[in-house]
Amino acid sequence: MFWEKVMRVIVLLFLIHILSLLLFAQGTRELEITNIPIDELQLTGFTLRSEKAVSIKAVGGGEKVENEEYRSFMADPNNMFAFAWILNAKSRELVWRMSLNNTRSDKKSSFIRVFDDKIKIPAGEYEVYYSARIPDYTFFDDGFFSFGKLFNKLFKNKEWYEENREDWYIRIQNVDEVIDRETILKFHKALRNQAAVALTDLHDSEFRQEGFNLTKTGTFSVYALGESYRGETFDYGWIVNASTSEKIWETMPEKAEYAGGAQKNSLWRENITLPPGSYWVYFVMDDSHSPDAWNANPPYDALFYGITLTGIAGKFDPKSIEPLLKQKVQPIVEMIRLGDDEFLQEGFKLSAPMQIRIYAIGEGRKGEMFDYGWIVDLETNEKIWEMTYNRTRSAGGADKNRLVDEVITLAAGSYMVYFVTDDSHSFDNWNQAPPYNPVNWGITIYPADPKFNKDNIQKLQEDALAENIIAQIIRVSEGRIYQERFELKRDTEIRVYAIGEGDWDEMYDYGWIESADRGNKEWEMIYEKTRWAGGAKKNRKIDQIVHLPAGKYILFYNTDDSHSFNDWNADPPDDPYHYGITVYSVESD
Known part of the structure; x- marks a missing residue:
């Protein structure tokens, strides 16, 4: 073969x-x-x-x-x-x-x-x-x-x-x-067959992917024609390392040359040297302006619209290349096919540092995201990654369809992945043209290295979240006062982590701790000591170390009649899972 x-x-x-x-x-x-x-x-x-x-x-x-x-x-x-x-x-x-x-x-x-x-x-x-x-x-x-x-x-x-x-x-x-x-078209076909990868003959709203294995270092000519204008790309391509999902090359709008015809026609021509390894080449089209039907003057080299990767004679061994077949990788987290007004979360635990690939499609426009995801470190309760608009690019279809595909490194620990959608434009209920890959509306997280150790990944169960927890009231509903009793056998330093709602120096959803014996308030979540919790400005959080003497206590949490877990009337906080209050033990060194 x-x-x-x-x-x-x-x-x-x-x-x-x-x-x-x-x-x-x-x-x-x-x-x-x-x-x-x-x-x-x-x-x-x-x-x-x-x-x-x-x-x-x-x-x-x-x-x-x-x-x-x-x-x-x-x-x-x-x-x-x-x-x-x-x-x-x-x-x-x-x-x-x-x-x-x-x-x-x-x-x-x-x-x-x-x-x-x-x-x-x-x-x-x-x-x-x-x-x-x-x-x-x-x-x-x-x-x-x-x-x-x-x-x-x-x-x-x-x-x-x-x-x-x-x-x-x-x-x-x-x-x-x-x-x-006809003879010229045969010549074009021969050029494409000579290439390592040639993703041409493209259609509106099409997504193409082709890969190759390289056994020796080689230098290639990347020749790409697409659509970009004023810092945005609409028909575009990129190359990734198949083993690490690291992006090797992409059609950056600031590097584009005028390709002839309409101003939006863009050309990228560059030589790149690739070490031995496996590579994927991608190209995505939006819903208009393609070789099928140009909606403006075509580029000069219209029949090579797309991306072609060709080995340079003398700097590339034709025997060093062979096709790369797609392999199915089990995702760590998969929340896709999401509809209107959804809020989903799924956790996982890593027992060793790992590179992960985040692939998410959502809705955004003019610097703001409406359907998007983020990741929270459950040890620090801090947001460590978010699908912000400037991280995304066109996902095909309507301009507001946004895609992020990137690799990040996570330390060993526990993580919660969230995705939220607004009240319109979602899977199977589009109000404009859908993205090229509509079933992936949402977020998927994969191991970046196909040879990852499966034993290093665990789905996060409810009981795994309870480590070092003394008392907890979370995922609270509207218009209620919650309470939970706990006892400290000795004088103890505790960590109080609470998320609530507040504005203008006043708290509406908040917690406090009372002494069960004396009835006096030992600690309270007051506005002045809180900080912004992400999402709407009224989302407030506090993360504080408190010293309590030995004794019996009652943990309280009060909510008003609006803006609560899974019933938000504004953007949720970064860590919605912990909306409420949690008391942790602080382990001594």
Whole structure:
């Protein structure tokens, strides 16, 4: 099986070489694309045996936008909606394109743009593309509203557009050979087969994953095209170490180059060196703008939209790579398929430090999360991780679908995982487009290392939470006074940990300790000594060491008529499981 794959790679390399020699071998010296359809990318190509000047005549469509303020991420900075361009077939680099700057207008229509000139091109193989879309109008001229443009849009759109479309074409003369679309597509297929991973031919709302094992250090070219704008990515990819789930590379928006076409089309091109190991490559699409149906001008290299990882000749051994098969890893915690107004929790205990992978999908917008999860250390009762908006990225579908996929290290100890959802947009009850992986709405935690020791992980049972507890009143309901008695055989230092509700120097849900014999109050949860408990500002907590003499005591907790465990009227605290009061023994050194 392995050597068969090696032979296939060798054969593919040979085919690519032959294709490059035969590329465009149909004997004509003039290339032409006419009868341009709408929203259907046209493709042909040519070869030059030596550097020469070729003659290009092309007619397309465009309109200058004078005021940049009225641009959008859908707009093409070159102000064209029907245009041609040329790519170098091997480097995938842009060689030439039509723009407003290198074309002239035509008397027939203000929207027609004409290119008629010669350009010098080095020897090589080239691909020629033509794209045409119904233009996205602006009703402004030099920054002012134009009734004339509005009139043309409402009453003349079809007439001028149909007439102009008949004039669109590109003709290139003085080329050595010409090739048709089908031969170029075979060449593309050979390039993909040569790659370690090629996630292309993508569709709206699609999620793709492919992996490989690498036995020797190798250097790879990462070539990715996606969608990003102003710091956010919508169609994007990333590479992770399959053994540790560490993210090796990703399509960071700040590293993106303009990929041609609409402003949102983004290109990432980088060489990376990978040590021996196993790797996963991912790519996710949102619900629009894909090779199926571009909703704006496509990128220049539209047929390679997605991510391609190719070994660099001389820095990579083709025999060192083989496919990586998916392995099912039992999750430590899995709270998924969550509906509206849910609040779930699940605990686990680690007997040794461990790296864990957190995979969560929720709802968020403009820096705020509405469906999200977090983790609390049950020894310190502190929140150690939270699904904040700046940790997330697009999960596909509606923009508010957010995804986090990261690895953290936890010390040995006990942990509680929480996830909360609001009253809308949840599994099987979406009010906008769902994410690409809707069944995982919620949070899942896995061991990051597939070779983890199962004996180091335990599900946390109720009795495991009772270590060192003297008395406890938690997960309290509304409008009640709770009490629990306890006795200290000797003078003792205790730890009091309480979470409640308070505002404006007053507590509404709070606890205290009374002496059972004397009836006097020995300790009370007062607002001035509390601090914010996470979630709504009125959530308050106290964690205090108190010295009590030997004797009998009563632990009390009072709640008002709102905002209690699993019946919150605002965001819950970080540690909702312990809403109430707990008294712990303090072990001496």
